[in-house]
Amino acid sequence: MKETLTADHRETLTIPGNLNSLVGEANVREFFETIAALPNLKSITGYFTSIHHCYLQHKEGIVPRKVLGAFCAGRPRTTYKLNADICDKLQLAELSVSDYFTTVIPLLPEVTDVWVSKTKITTLDWCAALPERIRRVDIDYCPNIQDCTPLLKMKGLKQVWFNSKTNSSFNAVKEQLRGKGVTCKMPG
Known part of the structure; x- marks a missing residue:
């Protein structure tokens, strides 16, 4: 064999x-x-x-x-979109979004954008473990994220999309991100 x-x-x-x-x-x-x-x-x-x-x-x-x-x-996609259905399936299997992202995103060679918008995720702790090629994170309509400081640890980050429904913890890091050359955008 x-x-x-x-x-x-x-x-x-x-x-x-x-x-x-x-x-x-x-x-x-x-x-x-x-x-x-x-x-x-x-x-x-x-x-x-x-x-x-x-x-x-x-x-x-x-x-x-x-x-x-x-x-x-x-x-071969450049954007990975996490949706509520995937979150529910991970939760049902008693698996974390953080483990999912830190395992899967490095294996997706073309992905440069990660979207978690309109989900109930509570943490961005997985951000620091993402490959440097990840340039955009979309967190609009994410009211449950309590700490956005993991965004500051991303090496290749160039854009963060947010909106009025994004948890106010994002405001604490917005200026620091801009100081690192990251564009903070609201869809519109």
């Missing part, structure tokens, strides 16, 4: 959406462990319905980190 895998030089792989019925529910984890052993694998498409679906399976121990990384690498 190992010889077969090392001889396989594919860089991309499309996994069928009906994987569970093809390999059997009990064998899905073993399938993904086998996929993770492909030496040149860089991109995976199919099967997973979303990044958070793949992440949840990773946290359950079904999907190895290499597979999560390959799935994320196949997403």
Whole structure:
């Protein structure tokens, strides 16, 4: 088996959406462990319905980190939008948004903008761990963020979008951000 895998030089792989019925529910984890052993694998498409679906399976121990990384690498978008539905699914699985962001965003090579607008997130502690390529964070309609100082720790940050619904804690860091060359904008 190992010889077969090392001889396989594919860089991309499309996994069928009906994987569970093809390999059997009990064998899905073993399938993904086998996929993770492909030496040149860089991109995976199919099967997973979303990044958070793949992440949840990773946290359950079904999907190895290499597979999560390959799935994320196949997403060519420059903006990552966290929405209330994703937050709810993470919360239901007893997982934090902070862990989700610090795991997933570095694996999305094209992402430069992170939007958390219109969510009930309470912390930005994940900001400091984001890659330097993240240039914009959108926190408008986020009344529950209690501390915006983690924005000051971001190295590549150039823009923060906010509005009157953003928690007033943002006012405490707005001038410091501007002093670092960060543009603070209200949509409009």
